[in-house]
Amino acid sequence: MTGGTVQSALIAGTKRLSAAGIEGAPRDARLLMSHVLGLDPGRLTLVMPDAISEADVRAFDVAITRRVAREPVSHILGYREFYGRRFKVTADVLDPRPETEVLIAEALARPFNSVLDLGVGSGAILLTLLAEQVLAKGLGTDLSEAALSVARENAEGLGLSGRARFQQADWWEGIDGQFELIVSNPPYIARDEMGALAPELGHEPRMALTDEADGLDAYRAIAAKARQFLAPRGRLIVEIGPTQGAAVSDLFLDQGLKAVRVLADWDGRDRVVRAQAPNPHPRNDGK
DSSP states (O other): OOSEEHHHHHHHHHHHHHHTTOTTHHHHHHHHHHHHHTOOGGGGGGGTTSEEOHHHHHHHHHHHHHHHTTOOHHHHHTEEEETTEEEEOOTTSOOOOGGGHHHHHHHTTSOOSEEEEESOTTSHHHHHHHHHSTTOEEEEEESOHHHHHHHHHHHHHTTOTTTEEEEEOSTTTTOOSOEEEEEEOOOOBOGGGGGGSOGGGGGSOHHHHBOSSSSOHHHHHHHHHHHHHEEEEEEEEEEOOTTOHHHHHHHHHHTTOEEEEEEEOTTSOEEEEEEEOOOSSOOOOOO
């Protein structure tokens, strides 16, 4: 790509992405150009006829080259929008997905004062819930210290450091107390499914994607001790793969959890399983 106008550089970049088989090439090129120019994407059209500097052409060329190599757009930008907020993302955390908003909506269906996010990653789930539930406090755990660093930075950026705590943990390890809400988007891709994934996922942490087994190990670990850490009638809400609804439901039912239900995403695919701790003091009506 050489000098010229913003439009000519954008057209050249879009052609490179299309030739590389990138789905949504025009959208990605516009996002990358907006990032290079420091503009809101909605204002890009206004500067299309303007001259573009050689430095911006070079920066755009680098961004396009990274995308051609199947690096996610969010990693090139350094952030991802989720539930109306901007979260820093790096190669150390899973990219927040739009379908995870199904979990958020279910979690917000009832108020809560305490929340635990197992495998917090970027903090997108925990911090979104705290931002929406302004009196709540939360704990986010992760095995990866690098991921926790990203989550802490996002908490600070959103002004939530005072209500969010983070600690390194392997699932329930080192956790104390009970929570009204426990959430998780654990690694649920089976090892033998990894080879069929989109190349972009190769830029995300493998440990956040797969359990290196059948895709259910994380749910077994979560189910095994969930009742111990759930407050009475506390809720457990997890994201799942689209074929795992029945298996995860059975794991929760086997541990005595109640009100187990599978929720679909906007494409009609199973996406979330929710459950509830039993009431330890059922009503005695004399029957």
